[in-house]
Amino acid sequence: xxxxxxxxxxxxxxxxxxxxxxxxxxxxxxxxxxxxxxxxxxxxxxxxxxxxxxxxxxxxxxxxxxxxxxxxxxxxxxxxxxxxxxxxxxxxxxxxxxxxxxxxxxxxxxxxxxxxxxxxxxxxxxxxxxxxxxxxxxxxxxxxxxxxxxxxxxxxxxxxxxxxxxxxxxxxxxxxxxxxxxxxxxxxxxxxxxxxxxxxxxxxxxxxxxxxxxxxxxxxxxxxxxxxxxxxxxxxxxxxxxxxxxxxxxxxxxxxxxxxxxxxxxxxxxxxxxxxxxxxxxxxxxxxxxxxxxxxxxxxxxxxxxxxxxxxxxxxxxxxxxxxxxxxxxxxxxxxxxxxxxxxxxxxxxxxxxxxxxxxxxxxxxxxxxxxxxxxxxxxxxxxxxxxxxxxxxxxxxxxxxxxxxxxxxxxxxxxxxxxxxxxxxxxxxxxxxxx
Amino acid sequence: xxxxxxxxxxxxxxxxxxxxxxxxxxxxxxxxxxxxxxxxxxxxxxxxxxxxxxxxxxxxxxxxxxxxxxxxxxxxxxxxxxxxxxxxxxxxxxxxxxxxxxxxxxxxxxxxxxxxxxxxxxxxxxxxxxxxxxxxxxxxxxxxxxxxxxxxxxxxxxxxxxxxxxxxxxxxxxxxxxxxxxxxxxxxxxxxxxxxxxxxxxxxxxxxxxxxxxxxxxxxxxxxxxxxxxxxxxxxxxxxxxxxxxxxxxxxxxxxxxxxxxxxxxxxxxxxxxxxxxxxxxxxxxxxxxxxxxxxxxxxxxxxxxxxxxxxxxxxxxxxxxxxxxx
Numbered sequence: 001x002x003x004x005x006x007x008x009x010x011x012x013x014x015x016x017x018x019x020x021x022x023x024x025x026x027x028x029x030x031x032x033x034x035x036x037x038x039x040x041x042x043x044x045x046x047x048x049x050x051x052x053x054x055x056x057x058x059x060x061x062x063x064x065x066x067x068x069x070x071x072x073x074x075x076x077x078x079x080x081x082x083x084x085x086x087x088x089x090x091x092x093x094x095x096x097x098x099x100x101x102x103x104x105x106x107x108x109x110x111x112x113x114x115x116x117x118x119x120x121x122x123x124x125x126x127x128x129x130x131x132x133x134x135x136x137x138x139x140x141x142x143x144x145x146x147x148x149x150x151x152x153x154x155x156x157x158x159x160x161x162x163x164x165x166x167x168x169x170x171x172x173x174x175x176x177x178x179x180x181x182x183x184x185x186x187x188x189x190x191x192x193x194x195x196x197x198x199x200x201x202x203x204x205x206x207x208x209x210x211x212x213x214x215x216x217x218x219x220x221x222x223x224x225x226x227x228x229x230x231x232x233x234x235x236x237x238x239x240x241x242x243x244x245x246x247x248x249x250x251x252x253x254x255x256x257x258x259x260x261x262x263x264x265x266x267x268x269x270x271x272x273x274x275x276x277x278x279x280x281x282x283x284x285x286x287x288x289x290x291x292x293x294x295x296x297x298x299x300x301x302x303x304x305x306x307x308x309x310x311x312x313x314x315x316x317x318x319x320x321x322x323x324x325x326x327x328x329x330x331x332x333x334x335x336x337x338x339x340x341x342x343x344x345x346x347x348x349x350x351x352x353x354x355x356x357x358x359x360x361x362x363x364x365x366x367x368x369x370x371x372x373x374x375x376x377x378x379x380x381x382x383x384x385x386x387x388x389x390x391x392x393x394x395x396x397x398x399x400x401x402x403x404x405x406x407x408x409x410x411x412x413x414x415x416x417x418x419x420x421x422x423x424x425x426x427x428x429x430x431x432x433x434x435x436x
Numbered sequence: 437x438x439x440x441x442x443x444x445x446x447x448x449x450x451x452x453x454x455x456x457x458x459x460x461x462x463x464x465x466x467x468x469x470x471x472x473x474x475x476x477x478x479x480x481x482x483x484x485x486x487x488x489x490x491x492x493x494x495x496x497x498x499x500x501x502x503x504x505x506x507x508x509x510x511x512x513x514x515x516x517x518x519x520x521x522x523x524x525x526x527x528x529x530x531x532x533x534x535x536x537x538x539x540x541x542x543x544x545x546x547x548x549x550x551x552x553x554x555x556x557x558x559x560x561x562x563x564x565x566x567x568x569x570x571x572x573x574x575x576x577x578x579x580x581x582x583x584x585x586x587x588x589x590x591x592x593x594x595x596x597x598x599x600x601x602x603x604x605x606x607x608x609x610x611x612x613x614x615x616x617x618x619x620x621x622x623x624x625x626x627x628x629x630x631x632x633x634x635x636x637x638x639x640x641x642x643x644x645x646x647x648x649x650x651x652x653x654x655x656x657x658x659x660x661x662x663x664x665x666x667x668x669x670x671x672x673x674x675x676x677x678x679x680x681x682x683x684x685x686x687x688x689x690x691x692x693x694x695x696x697x698x699x700x701x702x703x704x705x706x707x708x709x710x711x712x713x714x715x716x717x718x719x720x721x722x723x724x725x726x727x728x729x730x731x732x733x734x735x736x737x738x739x740x741x742x743x744x745x746x747x748x749x750x751x752x753x754x755x756x757x758x759x760x761x762x763x
Contacts, residue, residue: 264687265687
């Protein structure tokens with residue numbers, strides 16, 4: 001029955017073709033493992049999404065936790081650049097998939113997440129043993145109805161990192177107490193020291209500071225309000241804090257005191273290593289980056305001096321996702337990672353400054369020194385700066401993006417040679433557009 | 437007629453008819469289903485979004501705006517700036533790229549030792565990922581410690597700030613594109629060149645045509661269809677340029693295409709609106725504007741091709757004569 005077989009054959013083929021096409025289409029919809037905890041070798045897997053140098057991947061903390069809790073395996077995914085990290089996090093939050101069990105939150109994004117995504121995060125307010133944080137730190141991730149979406153990791157009290165050898169060449173003092181005296185109490189004095197440096201230095205290729213944006217950040221984050229007021233209204237246009245910071249930073253930019261670099265971008269790292277600039281305004285967490293990029297060859301050439309005024313730049317939180325299948329275990333892990341002992345340990349290893357009040361008083365922190373930065377007593381320096389940080393910092397939804405836009409605006413002056421007025425106008429227009 | 441056939445027979449006829457009628461559709465169904473799911477549906481949904489105000493963080497709340505996103509876009513300096521950057525970077529990268537590819541293909545078309553090696557070699561840049569290529573070029577073009585400025589230093593040129601100046605930045609980005617795509621186009625040209633009959637070259641040589649004359653009068657007209665094809669491909673690629681400038685700028689600068697938007701392309705503007713400002717409605721409007729621009733380019737290309745095909749070309753005659761000779 002040749003014809004019958006042939007007919008059967010072609011029907012079979014058509015049925016197969018249909019089935020295959022259906023499977024192809026259906027295959028795109030699957031891949032959803034929602035609700036089920038992942039296990040590996042019989043252990044519960046907890047995943048962490050991090051950015052920058054938060055200290056968990058860089059130290060042995062996670063290994064220690066896994067040793068103490070043999071039923072847990074921790075997987076980390078670290079993005080180098082916070083902007084990239086946050087963009088992905090936003091996309092994952094919007095899509096409701098691809099999220100890790102634990103996600104890092106940078107302070108510039110805290111308000112936006114608190115305002116728009118709080119329901120996707122677990123409430124960590126009642127997690128046992130988490131009442132040791134600086135009060136303003138916790139308030140930054142607390143919603144109006146008292147839900148706490150994250151636990152604090154580090155804070156970013158600021159100081160000035162400087163190269164002793166370059167200061168000496170320019171005829172400036174090198175002792176950190178004397179250096180701090182030069183600019184005590186006023187950021188304008190810090191810029192004035194730059195003018196002295198520029199006159200005194202033998203090498204015209206060495207700039208005084210890396211970029212004017214570091215100075216701008218330090219100035220605005222020393223006050224309680226920056227871009228928004230408590231009601232979430234944009235006030236940057238009239239806020240004297242922002243205006244003064246813009247004026248002084250653009251002043252430094254037009255006086256040729258900066259190396260016209262962009263922090264954390266190509267050119268900045270080799271600049272740290274080769275000494276193309278003498279100072280950088282440095283929050284505590286930047287010390288880890290500087291010592292890593294400037295390398296062992298420059299050990300002892302760098303030092304840390306107290307900044308003119310205390311300020312807080314950055315700092316992060318760890319949040320647990322509400323839908324995580326291992327929510328309880330993740331909460332336990334976050335509480336452990338942000339506990340005073342662990343914060344003090346990361347400070348010892350990397351210099352990230354604790355956000356735990358208890359940790360601040362621990363001898364390991366209070367007496368902490370940095371061998372890389374000429375044995376500077378960083379525990380004292382940053383601890384004193386932390387005490388000068390305003391008790392409350394008003395955050396706004398687009399803080400992170402607005403800060404980036406101001407950085408671009410200062411670059412317009414620094415690298416593009418635009419006038420400060422024109423650059424302000426462009427920056428203002430951009431912020432209006434992005435907040436519209 | 438059907439009444440005289442027993443039921444079993446008629447069932448078979450139906451099956452047979454279904455077989456003849458449905459099978460071809462079943463075979464082509466996967467393409468259309470996938471196109472529907474990943475091409476058409478996103479396209480229409482993007483248009484729907486572009487008529488609203490939607491934030492990435494709250495995709496479920498949409499506010500109707502009509503065509504306001506589009507009218508605002510056409511009044512926005514950033515859009516025209518991005519369009520002109522897309523055009524200039526497109527020209528800066530496409531023209532040298534295709535000319536170099538043509539020359540390279542011509543060289544590869546000669547009988548030379550190890551030709552397979554060279555053919556594979558020209559294709560290797562294409563196999564590199566955009567990210568890797570862009571990162572390496574970013575380091576080469578770096579201001580203080582980049583290799584290009586180091587070399588320029590020997591000629592007394594002061595360190596150029598490639599990233600922050602408009603034309604150097606656009607030039608640098610173009611080199612990434614050129615580096616990646618020249619070999620790919622060269623292979624396309626080579627394939628077309630090998631289809632040109634050898635006797636044409638011999639005839640030209642007997643007539644006393646030099647290598648250059650042969651290239652001009654035999655090779656180029658012979659592969660004109662391929663040249664048009666590569667121009668269309670490159671134009672589409674240039675309109676969608678995104679990864680190279682994004683990575684070249686690094687961090688916030690990459691997304692805004694430089695502090696002064698000096699190399700912001702349409703793709704970057706879309707990304708900035710959608711994933712930095714979280715305004716999906718405005719981002720979708722840009723996506724649709726890009727789509728319309730591509731359609732416009734396509735129509736222009738067709739018109740151009742029609743106008744060109746009216747003018748007589750020397751290579752047409754011998755190529756048309758070929759089938760009759762071989763058969």
